[in-house]
Amino acid sequence: MEDTGDAGAELSILLAGDKKMLQLNSSYRGKKKSTDVLSFEAGIPVKAKDAVKVLGDVAVNVPVAESRARRNGTGVYEEIYRLLIHGILHLYGYEHEASAYRARKMRKKEEEIFSALKEMDTKRK
Numbered sequence: 001m002e003d004t005g006d007a008g009a010e011l012s013i014l015l016a017g018d019k020k021m022l023q024l025n026s027s028y029r030g031k032k033k034s035t036d037v038l039s040f041e042a043g044i045p046v047k048a049k050d051a052v053k054v055l056g057d058v059a060v061n062v063p064v065a066e067s068r069a070r071r072n073g074t075g076v077y078e079e080i081y082r083l084l085i086h087g088i089l090h091l092y093g094y095e096h097e098a099s100a101y102r103a104r105k106m107r108k109k110e111e112e113i114f115s116a117l118k119e120m121d122t123k124r125k
Helices: 018-029 062-072 076-091 100-124
Strands: 010-016 037-041 054-061
Touching: 010 018, 010 076, 018 037, 018 054, 018 062, 037 076, 054 062, 054 076, 062 076, 076 100
Parallel strands: 010 054
Antiparallel strands: 037 054
C-alpha cells in the first residue's frame, strides 16, 4: 500500500456473526441482509501534528470467513485477513460497487497487501 502517512493510525475491529452483521447492515446501510464485512469511517478530525489518526471501525463476519475457508480450501484466519484488508481499503476510499475498473483496482490492491503479509509471515519463521 502506498505510504498514507498513517503509521500510527488506530482501527477498531469487530469479529461478529451473521445476526450482528444483519443488524449493522440494516441499521447503517438500510439493507436487510447479513454481509461479509462493513467499514465505518471515524470522521474524527486530527488537530495536533503528533496526534494518532483514528481510521474507523471494520466489522468482519466470522461465519462467512469460515464458509469461504471451507469452500476455498484455505484457513479461516486467511479469510478473515482478506475481509479485514477489504474493509480497511474502504476506509482509505477504495470502492468496488461503482464500476468494474474500481473493482479491479481494489481487488489488485487487496492481493498486493495480502501477498506482502504472507511474505512477511514467511520471513518471520
